[in-house]
Amino acid sequence: MSVTLIRLAALAGVALVATTAQARDLTIVSWGGAYQDAQREIFFEPFTAETGIAITEDSWNGGIGALRARAEGPAAWDIVQVETDELVLGCEEGIIVPLDWDVLGRDNFLPAAVHECGVGNIVWATVLAYDADRFPDGGPESWADFFDTEAFPGTRALRAGPRQALEFALMGDGVPVDEVYDVLRSPEGVDRAFAKLDSVKDSLIFWEAGAQPPQLLASGEVVMTTAYNGRVTAANQSEGRNFQIAWGAGYVYQLDSWVILANSDKQDEAMQFIEFWADPDRQALLPPYIPYGPTHVDAAALVDPEVLPDIPSAPQNLPTGLFFDDAFWVDNVEALNERFTAWAGQ
Amino acid sequence: MAPVEVIGEVTGESAGRPADPAALRRALRRSERRRQLWAFGLTLPLLGFLVAVFVVPIAGMLKLSVANSELATAMPAATEALRAWDGTGDDGGVPPEAVVAAFATDLEKARAARALAPVAQRLNNAFAGDRTLLQGTARNLPEAPDGSWTATLEALDPAWGEPRIWQSLKRAAAPWTDLYLLQALDLQRDATDAIAPVSADRAIYRNVLLRTFWISFLVTLFCFVIGYPLAYKLSTLPPRLANPLMILVLLPFWTSLLVRSAAWIVVLQREGPINESLLWLGVIAEPVQLVFNRAGVLIAMTHIMLPFMILPLVSVMRSIPKSHMQAAIGLGASPLEAFFKVFLPQTRPGIGAGCLLVFIISIGYYITPALIGGAADQMISYFVAFFTLETVNWGMAGALGSLLLVATLLLYLVYARLVGLDRLRLG
Numbered sequence: 023m024s025v026t027l028i029r030l031a032a033l034a035g036v037a038l039v040a041t042t043a044q045a046r047d048l049t050i051v052s053w054g055g056a057y058q059d060a061q062r063e064i065f066f067e068p069f070t071a072e073t074g075i076a077i078t079e080d081s082w083n084g085g086i087g088a089l090r091a092r093a094e095g096p097a098a099w100d101i102v103q104v105e106t107d108e109l110v111l112g113c114e115e116g117i118i119v120p121l122d123w124d125v126l127g128r129d130n131f132l133p134a135a136v137h138e139c140g141v142g143n144i145v146w147a148t149v150l151a152y153d154a155d156r157f158p159d160g161g162p163e164s165w166a167d168f169f170d171t172e173a174f175p176g177t178r179a180l181r182a183g184p185r186q187a188l189e190f191a192l193m194g195d196g197v198p199v200d201e202v203y204d205v206l207r208s209p210e211g212v213d214r215a216f217a218k219l220d221s222v223k224d225s226l227i228f229w230e231a232g233a234q235p236p237q238l239l240a241s242g243e244v245v246m247t248t249a250y251n252g253r254v255t256a257a258n259q260s261e262g263r264n265f266q267i268a269w270g271a272g273y274v275y276q277l278d279s280w281v282i283l284a285n286s287d288k289q290d291e292a293m294q295f296i297e298f299w300a301d302p303d304r305q306a307l308l309p310p311y312i313p314y315g316p317t318h319v320d321a322a323a324l325v326d327p328e329v330l331p332d333i334p335s336a337p338q339n340l341p342t343g344l345f346f347d348d349a350f351w352v353d354n355v356e357a358l359n360e361r362f363t364a365w366a367g368q
Numbered sequence: 369m370a371p372v373e374v375i376g377e378v379t380g381e382s383a384g385r386p387a388d389p390a391a392l393r394r395a396l397r398r399s400e401r402r403r404q405l406w407a408f409g410l411t412l413p414l415l416g417f418l419v420a421v422f423v424v425p426i427a428g429m430l431k432l433s434v435a436n437s438e439l440a441t442a443m444p445a446a447t448e449a450l451r452a453w454d455g456t457g458d459d460g461g462v463p464p465e466a467v468v469a470a471f472a473t474d475l476e477k478a479r480a481a482r483a484l485a486p487v488a489q490r491l492n493n494a495f496a497g498d499r500t501l502l503q504g505t506a507r508n509l510p511e512a513p514d515g516s517w518t519a520t521l522e523a524l525d526p527a528w529g530e531p532r533i534w535q536s537l538k539r540a541a542a543p544w545t546d547l548y549l550l551q552a553l554d555l556q557r558d559a560t561d562a563i564a565p566v567s568a569d570r571a572i573y574r575n576v577l578l579r580t581f582w583i584s585f586l587v588t589l590f591c592f593v594i595g596y597p598l599a600y601k602l603s604t605l606p607p608r609l610a611n612p613l614m615i616l617v618l619l620p621f622w623t624s625l626l627v628r629s630a631a632w633i634v635v636l637q638r639e640g641p642i643n644e645s646l647l648w649l650g651v652i653a654e655p656v657q658l659v660f661n662r663a664g665v666l667i668a669m670t671h672i673m674l675p676f677m678i679l680p681l682v683s684v685m686r687s688i689p690k691s692h693m694q695a696a697i698g699l700g701a702s703p704l705e706a707f708f709k710v711f712l713p714q715t716r717p718g719i720g721a722g723c724l725l726v727f728i729i730s731i732g733y734y735i736t737p738a739l740i741g742g743a744a745d746q747m748i749s750y751f752v753a754f755f756t757l758e759t760v761n762w763g764m765a766g767a768l769g770s771l772l773l774v775a776t777l778l779l780y781l782v783y784a785r786l787v788g789l790d791r792l793r794l795g
Contacts, residue, residue, distance in 0.1 A: 087760060114482065114503060227661075241638070243659075352499060353500050356493070356764075360569075363743070365569070367575055367579075367744045
């Protein structure tokens with residue numbers, strides 16, 4: 023029996039050595055789920071077919087800690103989809119590398135998508151959403167309507183915490199979209215935003231997870247809410263809802279970005295993939311699967327006109343879009359979260 | 369297997385030389401020692417496990433709440449200069465040029481090594497906006513000073529001409545910091561280094577701690593009020609009936625906490641079954657808000673915690689002979705009197721255990737208040753999660769955790785003093 027065991031162990035050892043010695047594929051890491059399925063079909067598989075470079079996929083849930091862990095030690099991940107705070111911190115810490123913008127071309131992308139160490143790959147947004155079936159005479163059209171409990175009585179929901187809530191409060195108080203962060207950077211602006219929130223405090227509830235807002239609308243718990251645009255469209259498609267997004271009221275958009283880890287030994291292949299992905303025709307294929315906007319300036323015009331109104335980077339939506347200011351929030355989120363908690367507990 | 373061998377050895381020895389009692393005692397002692405060692409050895413994996421998952425993380429958490437190594441790691445020369453600086457300066461609090469120069473040189477080195485991010489965050493933890501100040505200055509720093517480093521920095525950002533940032537830096541250069549522990553108590557160091565309260569719109573953590581204990585106390589109370597009669601009934605029923613009912617009590621244990629919390633949202637919402645039936649019955653004219661507020665948190669947490677109250681109570685109640693109550697009534701007590709004088713005192717160990725379990729588990733609750741509560745119902749774990757998951761501020765997360773630990777230990781001591789730990793029975 024022990025001889026068999028030893029043989030087995032030896033075999034396992036050989037197998038282990040073989041797998042570590044085997045050449046590592048280009049590894050791309052994204053958010054998983056239906057989104058990554060779409061990415062596979064549009065970007066990953068065609069890339070392998072065209073270049074012969076095999077791709078291994080992985081998925082993660084974000085977090086600078088997880089990124090740091092992968093950036094230390096031997097190369098495991100090459101290209102990672104990150105949110106902006108991970109992009110900003112990762113670049114400062116040097117765990118992701120600067121991109122070759124001469125190749126990609128700065129002018130080819132939305133200004134917000136261009137960062138020293140990353141290129142924005144999708145645009146997603148926090149929007150004002152409501153159930154059109156419950157508003158036969160027309161729903162809210164502005165953030166002022168959100169804060170008007172006389173014209174639109176009923177409970178409304180915001181994401182828990184100060185982020186986006188303060189931006190929308192200022193928009194509701196009449197601050198033009200492009201001046202929101204200027205106002206918010208002054209203490210008076212913060213006071214003004216909290217005063218506006220306070221005016222509807224009795225009618226406000228707060229959501230924690232992105233899956234909640236469509237649920238809150240569907241169950242009639244709230245008459246209107248902030249929500250991630252992708253979740254709203256998904257509820258309409260899969261559950262036959264009639265949820266509307268008030269794009270014209272103003273919305274806050276954010277980007278995810280492709281970054282290349284500094285410890286990757288496949289820098290050239292990684293860059294090759296990003297160039298392949300950057301093609302506007304290819305980017306325009308994603309929104310029919312999932313309503314996230316492309317970042318190449320030419321891609322929006324190529325998107326199926328059926329789905330174009332649902333995406334945050336559509337030309338007709340962009341004028342009321344506010345690009346989420348990560349630098350402001352990385353600096354101030356702790357202080358403002360304390361203030362938000364103090365306000366909520368009053 | 370080993371203890372058997374030891375015994376065999378001893379008997380063999382004594383069989384060979386039956387007349388030497390001292391040797392026999394020695395052998396016995398030796399074997400006894402080996403047996404004890406062996407028994408102790410058996411507990412080693414458990415001990416190791418406890419140290420690894422309990423002692424080490426708690427020690428780590430306590431250390432994190434006072435750790436202050438960011439500046440010393442990334443900018444060692446500047447740290448030394450700042451430590452040596454006495455905190456006063458020619459310009460009302462800006463350090464002398466030598467210290468500023470050491471800082472500026474190290475700043476450039478740290479930027480080039482891309483080691484600045486932890487320092488920037490450490491400064492930002494103490495004062496919102498200092499992250500951008502430091503990163504922005506590092507990005508634009510010239511290779512050589514334009515005149516003096518003091519003037520160069522001030523030209524880049526006027527904030528460098530103020531004493532505040534230098535006081536912050538000096539505190540960041542110290543080996544340990546009380547920043548996080550003070551902040552967890554709504555306190556801070558003011559310009560003169562004295563401890564002062566933070567402004568009212570940032571003072572939240574004392575309230576959150578009180579709220580955590582208050583919610584846990586109410587949940588414990590409700591669990592007791594509901595659980596005691598239920599446990600009594602369960603303990604008096606014959607096993608044929610008691611066992612299926614017991615399974616009903618245990619059933620929630622087998623469902624995920626997340627699912628149970630989500631289910632409560634469905635039940636309690638505006639158009640949920642409770643509001644619909646109350647409307648139908650005419651008890652209310654408008655749906656009542658039962659979820660996303662304190663009421664929802666209390667209802668859901670009481671439901672989730674109920675088994676922890678019922679199980680120790682049932683176990684204690686079952687051990688009380690029925691004859692005690694009968695004897696009391698036979699001796700002339702009214703049923704109520706018999707209950708309060710004979711039955712209730714005997715269930716005290718179960719009450720103590722149930723209440724302690726429910727209370728201590730409740731104060732660590734996170735997911736249920738986060739999903740079912742409003743912004744004013746979040747407990748301390750919510751903020752620990754915020755600092756670890758969202759802003760990666762381990763200092764604050766550690767300080768809040770330590771605060772919770774200390775407060776819980778204090779309560780436990782009070783409890784031990786009032787009730788006595790020997791009276792505790794966990795099942």
